[in-house]
Amino acid sequence: MSVEFLRQIASSPLPRSFAAADDIDAIRVLRQAGLVLALIDEPPERGARVLAITEKGNNELLQFHYPEARQKPGFAKVGWLQLAARRAREAIKSSRRHDGA
Numbered sequence: 001m002s003v004e005f006l007r008q009i010a011s012s013p014l015p016r017s018f019a020a021a022d023d024i025d026a027i028r029v030l031r032q033a034g035l036v037l038a039l040i041d042e043p044p045e046r047g048a049r050v051l052a053i054t055e056k057g058n059n060e061l062l063q064f065h066y067p068e069a070r071q072k073p074g075f076a077k078v079g080w081l082q083l084a085a086r087r088a089r090e091a092i093k094s095s096r097r098h099d100g101a
Contacts, residue, residue, distance in 0.1 A: 002026055003064045006035055006053070010061055015051045024048045035060055 005026045009016065018024060027048045030036045035057035040048045053061075062083060 002029075003060060006030055006057060007061060007064065009036065009050055010053055010057075014053070015049055018048045018050070019046070021046070030057070 005023075009030075018027060024040060024046065027036065027038050027050060028040055031038045031040070033056075034054055036053055037051045038048055039051065
């Protein structure tokens with residue numbers, strides 16, 4: 001499974017269609033892993049349409065982007081919004097310390 005390909009899908013507007021054979025194979029793997037909701041056409045059409053990224057797929061992306069969260073117990077219970085808010089608060093505190101405020 002390619003987390004990088006999942007990240008490319010996540011960064012584009014959905015639904016999105018794919019026609020390349022390699023992309024279709026990668027989408028099939030992501031769908032079987034439960035990371036995306038996708039429709040895959042059988043020959044002769046040979047195409048795939050990714051409809052959405054599942055909650056499991058979003059958690060995989062978060063672990064890829066926030067590796068420090070993997071070591072923390074209860075990561076699966078923390079939503080992406082709470083994790084992003086925590087990181088934003090830490091960044092604000094850090095910038096205030098550097099500004100002397």
